[in-house]
Amino acid sequence: MVSFIFSLKKFRFCGEGDCPDWVLAEIISTLSNLSIENLEKLSDLVAARICGGTFEESGIKLLTSTLTNEGKTAVACIHFMLINAARYNCTESIFGEEIQQLGLPKEHAAAMCSVLQKRSGSIRQKLIDKAFRINELQCVRNVTSSGETPANCATLELKISQELVEGLPKDTTHIVNLERSQMIALLEELKVCRDVMDKYENKN
Structure with missing residues (x-):
């Protein structure tokens, strides 16, 4: 029922489209259960990787030690959210409002917005540099x-x-x-x- 309700709403950070069910599930069951500090650090590590930095696997495992799958689904969810928010030029305020509507607590949303504010320009430039390059x-x-x-x-x-x-x-x-x-x-x-x-x- 929850996923059906959200399928009726369009989100700016998803390009005015639906939020994928798996992202919604990760926000509610995983990201919300991380500490605010760990979510912000994890989001920053993912953003740095998007921008071409090294993949700090040990740091990610440490931050997601309480999660299953070694945090892989959490990383994939954050990767999706930051990439798309930057791609569709979603402001931090709108991004924060939308991910709260999807079930992320206010303080957690603020932590992710802080990372987006710091990294969105670099992520957008990386997307431009990597345009038409998949794998x-x-x-x-x-x-x-x-x-x-x-x-x-x-x-x-x-x-x-x-x-x-x-x-x-x-x-x-x-x-x-x-x-x-x-x-x-x-x-x-x-x-x-x-x-x-x-x-x-x-x-x-």
């Missing part, structure tokens, strides 16, 4: 091994930056096997894409 490919390395790679295939190591894993951004590594004919075709297509992008850059 950014950092590098590709040929790790073909005569003893392990299947015949007529090549083994590539792909390093991905900020891939979302269980709601948390992490740097990941993936190993894939490609048939050599497919790899040659892929290389040719990538060359065509590069030429097209070069043409647009030269026009600018």
Whole structure:
């Protein structure tokens, strides 16, 4: 019933859309149960990570030691709230009012607003810098091994930056096997894409 009522309301920090049910559940069951100080520190660590800082896993685990899932869902919820509040240019006052309407106590909301006020400009700039980049490919390395790679295939190591894993951004590594004919075709297509992008850059 609660989620149905909130589905009728639109929220500025959600882009004038509905608040996802999982965010509502986390606000009520998790964020509200953190101490005000820990919520503010946790929100600041998440904001720093959004802005390109290191992921302080030990600090996050310490702040969320009373929660289940090592605080992963809490971090994912805060990440969603701060990213969207900055993306939709939601003021601290409106953000505070809306998350209180969703069940976050007033003092807890004030703590999150303090972090948003301090970090919103940096988060917004990071979003601009990262526009159109999802799971950014950092590098590709040929790790073909005569003893392990299947015949007529090549083994590539792909390093991905900020891939979302269980709601948390992490740097990941993936190993894939490609048939050599497919790899040659892929290389040719990538060359065509590069030429097209070069043409647009030269026009600018």
